[in-house]
Amino acid sequence: MKSFFLIRYGEISLKGANQNLFLDKLKANIKTQLKGKKTVITGRIGRFYLSCESEYHEDVVAVLKQVPGIVAFSPAIRVEKDKDKILEAAMKYAERYDVKSQGKLFKAEVRRIDKSFEPRSYDMACALGGVFLDKYPDLKVDVRCPDWTINLEIREEAYLYAYNIPGIGGLPVGCAGRGMLLLSGGIDSPVAGYLMARRGLHVDAIYFHTHPFTSEKSLDKVKALAKILSRYVPRLKLHVVPFTELQVKIKQEAPPDETTLLSRAVMMWIADRIAKAEKGLCLITGESLSQVASQTPESLRFTGSTTDLPILRPLIGLDKQQIIAIANQIQTYETSIQPHPDCCTLFAPAHPVIRPKMEPLQESLDKLQINELVIQTIKKTDKQMAAEL
Template sequence: MSGTDCVLLKHGEIFLKGRNRHLFTERLHDNLRVALRGVGGSTWIKTAQNVTVLGGQVPVATLVERARQVIGFNSVAPAVRVPSTLDAITDASVDALRAVRAERRVRGFAVRVKRRDKGFPLTSSRMEAHLGARVREGVPGLPVDLSAPDITLTVEIDRKETYLSWERHPGLSGLPVGSSGRALVLLSGGYDSPVAAHRAMRRGLSCDFVHFNGAPYTNPSSVYKAYALARELNRCQPPGALHVIALGKAQKQLAVAGAGRLQVVAQRRLMVRTASALAARTGAQALVTGDSLGQVASQTLANLAAVDEAASLPVLRPLIGWVKQEIIDEARTIGTAGISVLPDEDCCTLLAPPRVTTRARLPQVRAVERRLELDELIESLLAGAQVLRPGEEAETPEAEAPMVEAGCQAAG
């Protein structure tokens, strides 16, 4: 086929930005470069009007796969780049549809032309008619169907170069990761927190992760899951760190201090206190949790308010109005559901009472906390934290596996 293979990446929300648009574009391209690491060949990135063009000495399918992991692009389309001359565009259009027709049955086609260069001699509608006629001549038996075509050839004409595409994949859209600051995600092994993390990333937040496990009273299975979840999420951002904190002994101290029905809320308050202190050290400006209002007893409005009171940073809850099935469906879409469904020993159920209060009162919770040396306890928790880097250590999951095991053994 004539022309040079490439990939067209249509920008998402940054199209709406004003004078700072170039900063968002630069961040988007930086993230794209990170996603392209290890592709096995040289690549290049070019900016057109609200479009990024990606190419290089790498199979287009590989470029498409990597680009679809980058938050901030609305669509990802394999394309062919040709000079912006009538003959070159015409020849490439005929070649493209002839190749498609040879691969599969096509019952009808349409041509859509967008002229970014208004100096091109033919208008968009005249160019569509011209290309449609030439394709029908060059690919006998392929009819035009403008209402419901099996394939749509999109032709985007710039001043020097024109891009032809006939296949389009959805992107992750949103704001480029890192354009809104940095956050620390309280990452459990369930469905909710990974989906919340992904939603936070799509609003431009770079995310690190903190996982609280019940060690030494639970096995390291939850750490395996947290590592795998963080690695999957890190495919969509420059990899963030995973901090693993053994909470079991602190949970036992709360129980001994007489937390009773307040045990779960007290644990959550200790988690956000510790996460706030960790965030201060890592430069995070907010915490992210997977809370959904009323989903469980610890997520009633009163209990959420009691937890927030212990945090020194904003607590963001992207899923606050979601129902469980919506969260599960989203987890399947982003690829975390298969990990979340694996069995583990969740620290939240460790030492949990048979009945959990749904209306925690701050004076009662504070009375329990005063029986502990909270500052020393938090410092001890942070001192014992393990720091893992999912997605950074190696290019393949097989190479990462020993590091997962080593990290879990250390944490457990």
């Protein structure tokens, strides 16, 4: 027994000559997320068809809901262009899928792209609707305002489907190149990574670990978040940077009110180098304007000065409630709010500089003379596939 899906990809249809690049990427991403489960994906203008053994039906539904680039999809039945066989398939569809839960009012709609097919659309729609009325006598036909529609398309074969399951839309991951997400254990950064993945970026993540000042549980939380993000980003890699030596040096040698900004700047510096080594084209952060002292325009200017890559900040204009709403939607919120108190707050100054001037901070950074330490830290960075964590 096979399951069959009709997949719609929306925005990609608007692309011009390079549309195939997007389609190939989307197909590859679906395949990667369904690795180990035998599926066949074929395509035509405006949609893909995916068939698999029915035992994978639920897995496929779960994956298609999370692959950027898919606007919606429908469980469907593909059948030979023959009236009796189509009606037989309609009976199976009515048995297999819970159409009743979509509502009591329905209509049947038939599109004959192959005009040679008999009977004609109206007669076929009546026969098709009859199958569902026989099966569920309390259903009612309403052609003007139905709760759901059973669709029949007569193309090279006949396709039967009833309802749409929404996807997350956007563009296929990877079609916009690669970016490096500065991932913390908080609520914001996973959301930022998701939003950029949804615009076609292949996102990798980087985490700055300050053992023994932060706990292994904090690291585990970041790994769990990276793993959730890998549902949207196939082959997401997590880079774990051992940041303690640099953090301690900054704490010991820099002016106390500048330590947060200097640390952020050094993190950007390291992210820049690792991103470039991974052929990354940009950095991504979860910064939201004025949320904390390091996220004022002046602070962002300085912390971004250690990289020449563009820094994408998709949350910059959102408030916390909006960010939380997306975190809930992508299922990172519950993990992000797990309390793993650690001592990294001890590195935070009591009164951080809020409207810093570039020159003194630049001077402080130069004074630290940490070029060699940065290089050594990058060498010690650990890299793992998030899906395997």
